[in-house]
Amino acid sequence: MSEHTFEFVSVTKFYGRVRAVHDLSLSLHAGRHTAVLGPSGCGKSTLLRLLTGLEPPSSGTILLNGRTISQSGDVLIPPHQRGAAMVFQDLALWPNLTVQENVALGLSGSRLSRQDSARRINEALELCRIAQVAKRLPGQLSGGQQQRAALARALAVRPVFLLLDEPFSGIDLALKAKLLDEIRVLTAALRVTLILVSHDPSDALAVCEYAVVMDNGTVADQGSMPELLATSSLEPLRTFRSVQQIGK
């Protein structure tokens, strides 16, 4: 697992005339839970979209284990062959399918036999503790159950990287803490590496040991979480540190 590495080399991404990511160079290693931090609009979500191959870079190269998977204007390896799964900010659960069908459809690109597929679905539902609501539609679930359903769909494909794109925005603090705890346990059990995009350093602190701070579409700082929390003068870490000091 440790050799699974995504590498961004001088990647720039434009949306029309807007530059979302600028000359970004970065390595993301399997086995090291990494948080991508930064204020709104700094290019965090774009980084994930480039990594998954949902968008091609405007210039630069993205490598997976030394092999080029995206380059200027081209996605060479499709999203589902990159070993990454994602939980979206709006969860992106397909609303007309039950939880079980959501997980099953998510597995349809994996070319598993019917039995294997059924086993994976059950495993994922059990792991995420939503087997009892498997026959319900997403609209009939509570906020926490929806989060777990999205997590089950992502984990069922047994990804190397699990990408979380601010999935905790809009849920209460207690539930967030509980979910983060569950995610930490699950990722350890399944040996999945987390890439967590957030503007809140406390989320990152709960599950990640490494952090990349983005600003204006590029990497402004990176290092271990404790080190960055102690030294970085960048937002949102500076504010986080101030709030902690006020608390003390």
Added chain:
Amino acid sequence: MAAGLILGLVTVPAWPLVWRAIVPGEATPLAGSFAIALRNSLEIAAFVGVIAFVIGRPAGVALALYKFPGRSLAFAIVMLPLLVPTFLWAIGWSALAAQAGPAATAWITGRTGCVLVFLGSAIPLVVLVSYAATLALSGTQIEAARLAGGERAVVYYACRYGATAACFAAALAGLLTLSDPGPGQIFGRRTAASDVLTSFSSQYDFGLAGRQCALLALAVLLLAIPLVLLAATRLSSQILVRQVRSIVRISPGPMAIGISLTFAALILVTMAVPLAGLLLPLQNGLDMTRAWREVARTGVNTLVYAIGAGFVSTGLSLLTAISVGHSDRLRTAVLGSCLALFALPPSMTALGMVYAATSGPSWLDWLTRSRAVVCLGLGLHYFPLATVIALRSWGTLPATWTHAAAIHGVPFSKYFFKVVVPHLLPAMGVTLLLVGLLATADVGTVLLLHPPGRTSLPLAIFTVMANAPESLVASLCVSYLLLALGLLVVLWSLAGRHTT
């Protein structure tokens, strides 16, 4: 690219006609009198557009913002004229004027008569667009306006927000009158559309009809394109958007009765009065036996044309929406093109198809002179409208659903049929039914394209209205209205289910 190709293909049937019209010596030169007809048409269009805006704009905002007694019923009835051929209302006004005496006949004739009839379908169009534009506001935006300045601020803000869309709808309603020959012929007002019809069906001069049609289309485009360029971006954000948190309708208190009465007056003028005119001849006896025989004779054709047109429009619009995807720029461009296409005279496509049928080999007659061609002609005419609904519905499909499918490698066909189609199905159903209803009311395209003996019900009424007994014409009109009302109720319940 794909969307451009579909839009290009939709215009293909009109190309031979345009070619024939612009090649010198191919067609009879246009007489100066056509300029008078064109001027008359533009005059009527201007009156209709302005009056429809003045009445339809506040009506649409009121329907979206307020709850008042009979709101849903008022909305449904106000929309009914959209589904009824204008010549039926023209017959109604004309019969009523004849009954009221020479003074009324002198007043409700020519331009006034045409404007009155066209307002019947123009006002509902403006009401519908204003309503949709006001619903694009979120509940919180309305609440913010209320907190800032009370109800007056809400009304002011809502009126300003959808003004561009309503203004455009009024202009479109005016432009649509340019291609409708019915009222002009009944009220003795020479219009460009009636000249085109006369050239083709009475003088059998295909070239002249083609040239007149091309000139009419040019006039329409000259007026429509600047409007589309100015308004498309705003329309895209005002019509194609659906808010997550929708408006909570305001109870207007004592004003509720006033609003209800205003709508009753609107219904009275646009519908009840001409309807009374249509029903007047029934005093001499109800000829429902012959009327139902006519309905039975033409019913299957009417249904085939409606369903066929619905499928053509819905299928093409779905393809267009898929090819547009989530690109805002493409959505705006396609919306603008659709609005310009919708304003073009439908006789252009129909005449082009007739031309292709007459110039094509006779062994293709089974196809080029079949009911399928009528379905195609009607479907292409209503394609722009279907596309607007498809774009709106597609806009509610979050991009992240597609991204999630892509990340999981879900095969496109599986994703399409398991997620996309069920999501779009209600909107597609509404489109199918709406286009079907509008196609049922169409006379011009069916008149030009129908195979011998395969007329639709409105065309049968249009054909017999001058020679048949008044009681039969009235009975036929009543039968048609009852059918349209029934279908409108089905459409309403479907649309309501979709909205909730």
